[in-house]
Amino acid sequence: MKTIISTVEVSQTIQKSEFISYLIPVKNEDEAKEELQNIKKQHPKATHHCSAMVIDGITRSNDDGEPASTAGLPMLQTLLGNEMDYVLAVVVRYYGGTLLGKGGLIRAYGSSVSLAISKAELYTEKKLVQCHATLSFDLINVIETFAIKKATILDRLYTDKATYILLIEDESLMDELKELTLNQIIYSNVEEKTTLVKL
Secondary structure, eight states, X not given: OBBOSSOEEEEEEETTEEEEEEEEEOSSHHHHHHHHHHHHHHOTTOSEEEEEEEETTEEEEEOTTSSTTSSHHHHHHHHHHTTBOSEEEEEEXXXXXXXXXXXXXXXXXXXXXXXXXXXXXXXXXXXXXXXXXXXXXXXHHHHHHHHHHHEEEEEEEESSSEEEEEEXXXXXXXXXXXXXXXXXXXXXXXEEEEEEEEO
């Protein structure tokens, strides 16, 4: 799954028609409909405002007056082919007087979305584990040496023992640390977190 966190806008001219593409991050269908209305307001004189969206398994596409399946569908297929999610694509067309034909329209709308994706900063979801790791002071070196490879140390708390708050990228690290400390490490407050990382 790939997504974006900021809107992308690009344009291209194909046989005198201008195609302005937008890729917009959206959380749900209502937000997508609102964003589409905003773009229609920005381009009231455009000939077409074609759209496609992918939101957590829900897919929609709209040809907005272009011949059936020549705009919305190729846009949607481009989003799906690039494994995009939580995104709305809108291609605004200002007709330039030259008919493109069905094949030409499919290529124009598909390539407009491809162009926007190529200009976007893409992110993907990564599952991480956050936990507290408690151990005796004589074992601190084990955590300090090995945790930096597969985890981020968020905090260090010192009482009668040392407690590290870790954000772990690879859960196998937890077993590794257990082995290295001969089972003298205690994990608590273990929770899964999902974060977006830039591709």
